Amino acid sequence: xxPAHMMSGLMTSAAAPVLFALFAWWFSTGIIIYLDGLPRHTxxxxxxxxxxxxxxxxxxxxxxxxxxxxxxAYAAFTYGLLVWGWLEMSFYTGYVTGPRKxxxxxxxxxxxxxxxxxxxxxxxxxxxxxxGLLVRALTWGAPNQGSVxxxxxxxxxxQSARLNVFLGVANISEEFLPEHLRFLRSFIxxxxxxxxxxVSITVSTVIAALLVSNAxxxxxxxxxxxxxxxxxTMMVLAIAEHWFLVVPLPVAALWAWILRSRxxxxxxxxxxxxxxxxxxxxxxxxxxxxxxxxGDRTVVLVNDFGSVGVDASLxxxxxxxxxxxxxxxxxxxxxxxxxxxxxEITKRWSPRQILIEPSGVADLDPLLSLLGEPEVRPLVKxxxxxxxxxxxxxxxxxxxxxxxxHTQARRATLLVVNKxxxxxxxxxxxxxxxxxxxxxxxxxxxxxxxxxxxxxxAQAAVWVQPRARNAIARPHxxxxxxxxTAWTASLGGPCDPQSLRDLxxxxxxxxxxxxxxxxxxxxxxxxxxHFDMAGGRASLAAFAPHEGEEPRVVxxxxxxxxxxxxxxxxxxxxxxxx
Numbered sequence: 001x002x003p004a005h006m007m008s009g010l011m012t013s014a015a016a017p018v019l020f021a022l023f024a025w026w027f028s029t030g031i032i033i034y035l036d037g038l039p040r041h042t043x044x045x046x047x048x049x050x051x052x053x054x055x056x057x058x059x060x061x062x063x064x065x066x067x068x069x070x071x072x073a074y075a076a077f078t079y080g081l082l083v084w085g086w087l088e089m090s091f092y093t094g095y096v097t098g099p100r101k102x103x104x105x106x107x108x109x110x111x112x113x114x115x116x117x118x119x120x121x122x123x124x125x126x127x128x129x130x131x132g133l134l135v136r137a138l139t140w141g142a143p144n145q146g147s148v149x150x151x152x153x154x155x156x157x158x159q160s161a162r163l164n165v166f167l168g169v170a171n172i173s174e175e176f177l178p179e180h181l182r183f184l185r186s187f188i189x190x191x192x193x194x195x196x197x198x199v200s201i202t203v204s205t206v207i208a209a210l211l212v213s214n215a216x217x218x219x220x221x222x223x224x225x226x227x228x229x230x231x232x233t234m235m236v237l238a239i240a241e242h243w244f245l246v247v248p249l250p251v252a253a254l255w256a257w258i259l260r261s262r263x264x265x266x267x268x269x270x271x272x273x274x275x276x277x278x279x280x281x282x283x284x285x286x287x288x289x290x291x292x293x294x295g296d297r298t299v300v301l302v303n304d305f306g307s308v309g310v311d312a313s314l315x316x317x318x319x320x321x322x323x324x325x326x327x328x329x330x331x332x333x334x335x336x337x338x339x340x341x342x343x344e345i346t347k348r349w350s351p352r353q354i355l356i357e358p359s360g361v362a363d364l365d366p367l368l369s370l371l372g373e374p375e376v377r378p379l380v381k382x383x384x385x386x387x388x389x390x391x392x393x394x395x396x397x398x399x400x401x402x403x404x405x406h407t408q409a410r411r412a413t414l415l416v417v418n419k420x421x422x423x424x425x426x427x428x429x430x431x432x433x434x435x436x437x438x439x440x441x442x443x444x445x446x447x448x449x450x451x452x453x454x455x456x457x458a459q460a461a462v463w464v465q466p467r468a469r470n471a472i473a474r475p476h477x478x479x480x481x482x483x484x485t486a487w488t489a490s491l492g493g494p495c496d497p498q499s500l501r502d503l504x505x506x507x508x509x510x511x512x513x514x515x516x517x518x519x520x521x522x523x524x525x526x527x528x529x530h531f532d533m534a535g536g537r538a539s540l541a542a543f544a545p546h547e548g549e550e551p552r553v554v555x556x557x558x559x560x561x562x563x564x565x566x567x568x569x570x571x572x573x574x575x576x577x578x
Contacts, residue, residue, distance in 0.1 A: 017230050094180050275387055275416075289315065384464070394431050513558060
């Protein structure tokens with residue numbers, strides 16, 4: 001215990017810097033939260049302003065390095081806090097984060113999970129080291145080290161809190177995360193406490209006690225008392241911040257007025273157009289987009305199976321904004337990406353409707369579950385699920401993948417039987433009876449090339465309210481369970497159309513494995529073509545490329561003979577006269 005007279009003196013001399021430090025911490029944190037909640041197109045101006053403040057602060061702490069007055073202590077604290085503010089701003093705006101910007105896959109654990117977490121903020125951590133060394137260099141050998149100590153305490157707060165969140169704590173204020181950083185939630189564990197927490201609290205408490213003791217020491221100058229009061233206050237805030245992680249306190253209430261900058265995002269209609277590989281989802285969706293009333297702002301979210309997408313190129317420039325999610329399954333590894341994208345889309349475009357095309361192997365249940373989660377549900381006004389089936393091969397595919405089609409049909413609010421031009425009347429009647437048995441409620445729409453006579457695609461959609469997560473959650477299956485793999489390649493030169501058609505017909509006969517789909521775009525002569533093999537049928541059509549378009553091919557199937565496919569496409573390019 002400190003003597004009474006020392007405590008009284010400390011309270012008198014330290015009250016002002018303590019209050020100043022608390023206000024500066026609260027207000028600067030609020031400003032960062034506010035700016036991060038604004039639309040992303042404003043971030044460059046926020047960072048420009050923050051960088052100017054950083055430069056002024058570095059000059060300021062250098063200029064006051066020899067100032068041992070009370071004003072010098074205030075200046076050193078303020079400049080150190082502003083330098084750290086630039087680091088926080090650069091991270092939360094996404095300018096200085098790390099090389100990894102995607103969720104960590106479910107089931108990832110141990111050192112591999114830790115490595116992914118490090119890669120999320122690697123550049124940020126390097127920036128902390130660089131700025132820390134710069135602050136130290138600018139004040140080297142000078143008596144006013146207030147900026148250095150403040151920077152070190154903030155660094156301790158940051159690193160300790162980050163490790164505790166990674167290891168697991170009970171309370172995470174996720175509302176502070178801007179939408180584009182929501183993938184960070186996949187690195188957060190929720191548990192009552194972890195073994196590091198008591199160590200962090202103990203170390204911080206001991207340091208805070210030593211700082212208070214030195215600030216109140218007999219003979220301490222006003223400068224020393226003020227400087228150590230600033231540092232002690234920040235250390236006490238570090239202790240409080242750690243307790244906030246385990247004790248259920250309404251921390252967000254401190255910045256409730258600031259959080260209003262994020263506002264209430266407008267809800268919109270969400271239509272999912274699903275179906276197996278080659279059923280005609282993209283064609284139907286293209287018809288759907290072309291029929292949109294001018295002024296009805298629409299955004300299309302496309303998920304291709306494989307690292308290279310083709311469908312997005314076929315939809316681009318059709319009158320709707322396009323967002324592509326490639327190299328992952330929308331129902332599992334990209335689920336959190338979808339949640340982030342929906343929030344970003346509504347904030348950026350305020351669309352009336354969002355159209356989602358999952359890959360041909362996606363399971364609808366996890367996606368519908370996501371749309372019913374508390375954080376996403378306010379963004380969704382109504383949901384329509386359109387399931388597209390290929391009439392030409394439905395009976396064959398149903399025999400092989402009964403469970404897949406059961407899920408598609410039962411979740412659908414509209415069933416589209418596409419490619420009716422290649423099916424017999426008897427087959428169409430059998431398909432209709434099968435779908436009606438699976439889903440007696442959803443209407444059935446017959447289409448050819450995604451077109452239904454006398455019916456506009458938008459008018460055919462059937463809307464329902466989003467359901468709570470536990471109403472439809474269940475284990476799901478996707479490409480791995482269907483034993484499907486994807487092969488992708490870039491096409492370095494133009495292809496001979498006839499050779500390409502022969503290749504697709506050979507693929508339909510099983511020459512390269514059991515291929516469900518081959519699709520791509522290629523140069524041909526002086527133009528471009530879009531080629532496709534689905535349901536055992538090959539087709540080629542003229543294609544208008546967009547700026548930066550790259551010729552490419554995707555093949556999806558079982559036991560894909562990659563080497564023979566590579567050689568076959570190389571032969572197609574070799575057939576073109578030089």
